[in-house]
Amino acid sequence: MAGLSGAGGGAAGSAGGGATAICPEERVPLRSTGALVELLTELTLNGNPVEFGEPNPLAGGGTLLPLDFRFYVSAVSMMRADDTIVDVDIVTEAGAPVPYGVHLVNIDDAPSRRFRLLVPPGSYSGIAFTLGLEDGCNSDFSQRNPPLSAASAMTWPVPFGFLFLRYEGNVMPPSGGAVPPDAGTGASLPPSSIHMGGLPGTLLAPKVEARAALSVGEGAPLNVRLALDLDAVFAGATAPLDVGDVTLPPGDEVVAGERLRRSAPELMLFTLLSP
Amino acid sequence: MSELRRAGRLLRAPPFGSLHLVAAIALGGAGCGDDDRRSPSTPEPLVIGSAPAGFPAGPVSKTGPADNALTEARAQLGKRLFFERRLSRTSEIACASCHDQQHAFADPRRVSIGVDGRTGTRNAPALVNLAWGQSFFWDGRAPSLEEQAGMPIEDPLEMDLPLATAVERLAGDPHYVEEFRRAYDAAPSEETLRKALASFVRTLVSGDTAYDRYLAGDSTALDAPALRGEAVFFGNGGCFHCHPPGALTNEGFFNNGTFVEGGDAGRQSLTGRTGDLGKFKVAGLRNVAVSAPYMHDGSLETLEDVVEHYDRGGLGDPSTDPQIEELALSADEKRDLVAFLHALTDDAFLSDPRFQP
Numbered sequence: 001m002a003g004l005s006g007a008g009g010g011a012a013g014s015a016g017g018g019a020t021a022i023c024p025e026e027r028v029p030l031r032s033t034g035a036l037v038e039l040l041t042e043l044t045l046n047g048n049p050v051e052f053g054e055p056n057p058l059a060g061g062g063t064l065l066p067l068d069f070r071f072y073v074s075a076v077s078m079m080r081a082d083d084t085i086v087d088v089d090i091v092t093e094a095g096a097p098v099p100y101g102v103h104l105v106n107i108d109d110a111p112s113r114r115f116r117l118l119v120p121p122g123s124y125s126g127i128a129f130t131l132g133l134e135d136g137c138n139s140d141f142s143q144r145n146p147p148l149s150a151a152s153a154m155t156w157p158v159p160f161g162f163l164f165l166r167y168e169g170n171v172m173p174p175s176g177g178a179v180p181p182d183a184g185t186g187a188s189l190p191p192s193s194i195h196m197g198g199l200p201g202t203l204l205a206p207k208v209e210a211r212a213a214l215s216v217g218e219g220a221p222l223n224v225r226l227a228l229d230l231d232a233v234f235a236g237a238t239a240p241l242d243v244g245d246v247t248l249p250p251g252d253e254v255v256a257g258e259r260l261r262r263s264a265p266e267l268m269l270f271t272l273l274s275p
Numbered sequence: 276m277s278e279l280r281r282a283g284r285l286l287r288a289p290p291f292g293s294l295h296l297v298a299a300i301a302l303g304g305a306g307c308g309d310d311d312r313r314s315p316s317t318p319e320p321l322v323i324g325s326a327p328a329g330f331p332a333g334p335v336s337k338t339g340p341a342d343n344a345l346t347e348a349r350a351q352l353g354k355r356l357f358f359e360r361r362l363s364r365t366s367e368i369a370c371a372s373c374h375d376q377q378h379a380f381a382d383p384r385r386v387s388i389g390v391d392g393r394t395g396t397r398n399a400p401a402l403v404n405l406a407w408g409q410s411f412f413w414d415g416r417a418p419s420l421e422e423q424a425g426m427p428i429e430d431p432l433e434m435d436l437p438l439a440t441a442v443e444r445l446a447g448d449p450h451y452v453e454e455f456r457r458a459y460d461a462a463p464s465e466e467t468l469r470k471a472l473a474s475f476v477r478t479l480v481s482g483d484t485a486y487d488r489y490l491a492g493d494s495t496a497l498d499a500p501a502l503r504g505e506a507v508f509f510g511n512g513g514c515f516h517c518h519p520p521g522a523l524t525n526e527g528f529f530n531n532g533t534f535v536e537g538g539d540a541g542r543q544s545l546t547g548r549t550g551d552l553g554k555f556k557v558a559g560l561r562n563v564a565v566s567a568p569y570m571h572d573g574s575l576e577t578l579e580d581v582v583e584h585y586d587r588g589g590l591g592d593p594s595t596d597p598q599i600e601e602l603a604l605s606a607d608e609k610r611d612l613v614a615f616l617h618a619l620t621d622d623a624f625l626s627d628p629r630f631q632p
Contacts, residue, residue, distance in 0.1 A: 053550035067530075067596060067597075068527075142329060142520075142521055143328070143329070144332070149522075150329050150522035150524070151407075151409050151525060152525070153517075155525065156519075157509040157510075157515050157520060168596060169597070170550075170593065250510060250511050250513070253597075253598070
């Protein structure tokens with residue numbers, strides 16, 4: 001399959017930025033042919049795969065029991081070695097753009113951990129994407145379909161938009177006993193919850209990258225693991241940043257999320273790995 | 276936050292339509308057509324209206340799955356089955372025995388009483404807006420209404436009747452045979468029995484609460500305590516984490532602090548995972564004021580008890596979700612929160628004759 005021209009940013013049909021951008025459920029495909037890149041998301045902690053729903057050892061002792069972890073992926077681009085990018089669609093198994101151009105990863109839901117890109121064959125140096133929603137999609141979940149419905153468990157009170165990333169877990173210190181939620185207080189143990197979201201037009205979803213040489217051929221789909229480093233997530237959520245300059249929904253988990261939102265572009269949150 | 280809340284109301288008002296209006300249009304339209312030829316004994320239509328605020332937009336008629344499209348004949352058959360006592364071993368218990376319309380199709384008893392006086396282990400949940408549900412039962416063990424519908428019939432603590440026997444009973448009734456033929460062009464079967472019940476449950480749509488009217492732009496729909504309660508609900512009460520605006524449930528599973536050691540393990544009974552201990556499905560809150568008692572075990576008798584539960588941060592088991600923490604709400608905030616919860620009552624739904632036998 002020969003890919004059509006898709007080089008360059010801001011191609012027609014992409015979600016686009018800006019508060020006035022729209023968010024159509026049915027999207028115009030960026031290209032009609034290409035090769036499939038299938039990404040399987042996973043969490044890592046201390047460099048090891050996380051067993052979701054079970055206690056995982058923390059580096060400093062104690063355990064982390066992940067209870068909920070989900071995030072949106074949108075506006076995906078393939079990066080080339082010369083720093084040009086190729087916008088690509090997240091597509092269904094049938095090859096059509098996914099609704100709203102958005103994929104919701106819910107680590108507790110195995111099928112949702114996998115998503116597919118329709119990519120022009122070629123050599124790439126990695127992928128870039130919005131960790132969350134483009135601004136045009138980040139409002140009005142009132143009567144939308146999945147993954148932008150209330151059942152996403154990613155909603156916030158109006159006028160805030162959606163959560164971009166949601167994490168909750170029970171942290172047990174080495175001595176046992178539950179740790180009270182203290183996200184962002186500088187404690188050595190990780191926070192027990194992080195809610196990273198945005199305010200349409202003001203607090204935007206961060207752009208993130210994952211770099212690795214990828215050779216996309218015209219044959220079978222290229223399978224890649226997309227690992228999210230929980231240690232990096234926690235580092236961002238507890239970064240010594242003053243976020244008092246914005247009004248947010250109440251809660252320490254929101255402060256942690258805002259710190260992560262601001263830190264995310266500089267963190268190595270994601271890594272591409274061989275299957 | 277106050278400016279943001281005001282902004283929120285302005286933003287919130289336009290997207291939501293009025294179910295009242297939609298229903299009126301639907302009924303009015305029917306009145307100009309088929310209804311004129313309807314005999315006096317023809318039941319009022321069940322498959323009308325659109326999704327309430329907060330749920331994916333679209334008509335109720337489009338909520339059925341591909342292999343069980345929601346039709347009037349299927350819903351009417353399901354309604355008859357919902358009140359059918361012969362679906363229990365002793366022919367004494369119907370679905371409606373534990374799902375009472377006046378209580379939002381919940382059971383006012385802490386746990387329900389099945390055949391031979393057997394008591395269940397969990398509170399019968401309300402049946403409201405389940406057309407948009409993602410999973411069913413407190414532990415989510417049924418992924419569809421069609422799968423859910425047969426389980427209480429066979430449950431030894433509830434109706435205790437093998438589905439095969441239920442089908443035999445229905446197949447012996449010429450009226451049912453005709454209704455199944457009309458609905459599914461087939462004889463009664465376990466599959467069509469479950470599908471018909473699911474179809475009726477999909478029509479139990481509630482979207483005309485004072486809160487809905489407020490969302491639709493009627494600024495007078497909520498009184499002052501309810502308005503203040505709304506601010507607590509979507510503010511420092513933190514209720515919005517699991518009960519988002521509009522839908523009032525995120526369909527998730529959380530340990531909300533009702534679990535105590537040795538108690539009902541909830542979703543963990545299905546998955547076996549440590550992290551699922553004490554997790555139960557987040558209930559929708561429309562008509563919550565009439566669906567007492569509360570929680571999976573019916574352990575909290577009043578809305579005031581529920582608010583106190585969350586205010587203290589649950590019962591304190593280490594398995595509790597980290598979002599459940601002490602709130603330190605004032606007495607006024609608690610009263611206002613309860614006032615807001617009362618504003619979620621849809622009186623028309625609770626007395627709608629279409630849902631009665």
